[in-house]
Amino acid sequence: MKDKFIGAILGFVVGDILGAPFEGMSQEEIRSAHGYIKGPVKADCYTDDTIMMSLVLDSIIELGKYDPRDVLRRYLENIDKIHGIGMTTYYALSNASISDIHKGGKVARDLGYGYGNGPLMRAPPIALYHFFNQNDEELVRDVMEETLLTHYTPTAVTATVMFSKFLISIGRGLSTEDSYLEALDLINLIPEEFIDYEIPKVFEESLNRNIESLEQREVRGYIKNTIRISIMASYEEDFAGTLLTLVNFGGDADTNCAIAGAVLGIKLGVSEIPEEWLEYASLRDDLRKKVEKLYELACSKKPS
Ligand SMILES: [Mg+2]
Numbered sequence: 001m002k003d004k005f006i007g008a009i010l011g012f013v014v015g016d017i018l019g020a021p022f023e024g025m026s027q028e029e030i031r032s033a034h035g036y037i038k039g040p041v042k043a044d045c046y047t048d049d050t051i052m053m054s055l056v057l058d059s060i061i062e063l064g065k066y067d068p069r070d071v072l073r074r075y076l077e078n079i080d081k082i083h084g085i086g087m088t089t090y091y092a093l094s095n096a097s098i099s100d101i102h103k104g105g106k107v108a109r110d111l112g113y114g115y116g117n118g119p120l121m122r123a124p125p126i127a128l129y130h131f132f133n134q135n136d137e138e139l140v141r142d143v144m145e146e147t148l149l150t151h152y153t154p155t156a157v158t159a160t161v162m163f164s165k166f167l168i169s170i171g172r173g174l175s176t177e178d179s180y181l182e183a184l185d186l187i188n189l190i191p192e193e194f195i196d197y198e199i200p201k202v203f204e205e206s207l208n209r210n211i212e213s214l215e216q217r218e219v220r221g222y223i224k225n226t227i228r229i230s231i232m233a234s235y236e237e238d239f240a241g242t243l244l245t246l247v248n249f250g251g252d253a254d255t256n257c258a259i260a261g262a263v264l265g266i267k268l269g270v271s272e273i274p275e276e277w278l279e280y281a282s283l284r285d286d287l288r289k290k291v292e293k294l295y296e297l298a299c300s301k302k303p304s
Pocket residue numbers: 047048049083084085254255
């Protein structure tokens with residue numbers, strides 16, 4: 001199982017590195033400027049996805065639990081190093097307050113933001129921390145708190161809670177359909193004002209879809225698009241092939257590949273990530289050690 005934990009985090013990071021140079025480009029722009037992308041092109045060119053996910057991971061393993069205030073403090077302390085953030089996260093962190101941790105997210109929401117994929121990229125360490133926890137209320141509580149730091153909308157909360165449970169269920173070896181049903185169950189644990197019933201529809205419409213069938217409008221950086229990609233990726237068995245298909249679509253290539261990388265990493269294990277791809281991430285050994293600590297913490301939540 002530890003191999004799957006490491007696969008989720010390293011799969012995520014190599015996805016970010018693979019997609020980062022092509023973020024914001026269209027499929028045609030990539031094709032005419034670079035031809036077909038056949039693998040990572042630049043070492044350590046990760047973005048906000050890796051940086052913010054790592055800050056959540058650091059906080060959990062240092063505190064031995066998830067604490068939203070500590071995570072927010074880390075975001076603010078590292079704000080200059082976090083590059084590539086979306087508009088929601090930008091406005092939320094610019095208006096954040098440690099004494100009122102929901103303030104930044106509410107300001108961003110009042111400006112009309114809260115639909116980007118920021119909270120999805122920060123969810124994997126929290127999902128892994130609760131991997132063996134039978135108490136789903138604790139998973140929902142922590143994922144909700146993380147989401148609300150920046151994205152104070154029902155769409156973001158419902159999508160991130162469902163994605164987190166979906167990731168756990170795929171990691172446990174469940175099929176895509178059964179993982180969706182497990183994720184759907186968690187809606188009952190979300191406070192009514194934070195439920196968006198459109199999100200289960202996005203899941204259902206994405207079932208049985210092949211990643212090749214993505215359209216250009218579906219690879220732009222919105223949380224519903226990224227949810228769709230996570231479901232489509234979960235059917236695949238080929239880590240590298242799937243991420244290459246995805247990166248060549250362009251759009252929000254770094255986050256799309258990071259999320260698909262986490263899903264396939266937890267499904268297939270770290271051994272299915274090409275070794276030459278891992279060499280593009282010089283923080284791989286450091287991350288591996290941190291994930292081993294996270295695994296031990298997760299095991300302590302196993303029912304006795
Ligand atoms: Mg990014």
